[in-house]
Amino acid sequence: MTERAFDxxxxxxxxxxxxxALPIEGAAEGISSAREDGLKILFMTNNAAKKPADVVAHLESVGVAATPDEVLTSSQVAAAYVVSELGDDIEQGRVLAVGGPGVSYALNEVGVSPMLPSQIASDGPSQPFVAVVQGYGPELRVTDLHEAGLAVNAGALWVATNTDATLPTPRGMVPGNGALVAAVAHGTGATPVVVGKPQPFAYEMALKRLGLPAERVLAIGDRLDTDIDGAIAANVPAALVLTGSTRPRTRRPGLLKTSPP
Ligand SMILES: [Mg+2]
Structure with a gap:
């Protein structure tokens, strides 16, 4: 038996x-063969919109078996960051969750009971928000961004799950969370703390979940500016696939200026 390169x-x-909804050819086979070889798997996504259980259902629909604890979303990374900054005894309703259900789910998971923009009274929240977590949500409304902006202007810690400029869909690229975060940044003059890939905080959490040192793990991604840059910064060997955002002649897009956590 040959010694394997990664665990x-x-x-x-x-x-x-x-x-x-479309599977990428060969991915399911590759993942199941890695499992047969005894490799631990963690699916790490910058897409904050979904809960881990919904990500598992999505994976199953494309032929990949997984469990929720094998999924790490950028919402979970953001929720952990909020707790690491503000402690775990944050009063109920003092964190604003902007984005899909994955954002509020992740906050609840770490014991932070968030408020949604739709729950804010027309004359504003009774107490100022201590933090805003902003992630992608396909149902997001412009008024949700208003609430994010108001909270940021009032001094809340602003945490963006990620700043991917685009989101791949079967019909092509669409504006991603980075575009929506940029709208709030443009409208407030503020700069968010970004915690998802490529930030080291996300990779530290991933390695902790896997229980493995960086050099024994291979990160596989389709974006240079998130998956690959982040892995390199965290000393995790990385493999780029050309089945998503990056084509052989891709140039790096300009990145939103962000401060690391
Ligand atoms: Mg990707």
Whole structure:
């Protein structure tokens, strides 16, 4: 038996395992063969919109078996960051969750009971927010961004799950969370703390989940500016696939200026 090069994989989802509802050819086979070889698997996605259980259902629909504890979303990374900054006894309703259900789910998971923009009274919250977590949500409304902006202007810690400029869909790229975060940044003059890939905080959490040292893990992704840059910064070996955002002639897009956590 040959000694294997890695003991675990950090696998990105969109553009690596699937594109929307469509499976990427060979991904399911590759993942199941890695499992047979005894590798630990962690699916790490910058897409904050979904809960881990919904990500598992999505994976199953493209032929990949997984458990919720094998999924790490950028919402979970953001929730952990909020707790690391503000402590775990944050009063109920003092954190604003902007984005899909994955954002509020992740906060609840760490014991922070968030408020949604739709729950804010027309004359504003009774107490100022201590933090805003902003992630992607396909149902997000412009008024949700208003609430994010008001909270940021009032001094709340502003945490963006990620700043991916685009999101791959079967019909092509659409504006991603980075575009929506940029709207709030433009409208407030503030700069968010970004915690998802490529920030080291996300990779530290991933390695902790896997229980493996960086050099024994291979990160697989389709974006240079998130998956690959982040892995390199965290000393995790990385493999780029050309089934998603990156084409052989891709140039790096300009990045939103952000401060690291
Ligand atoms: Mg991707």
């Amino acid at each position: 675990g994989l950090i696998i990105d989802l969109d553009g690596v395992v699937y594109t929307g």
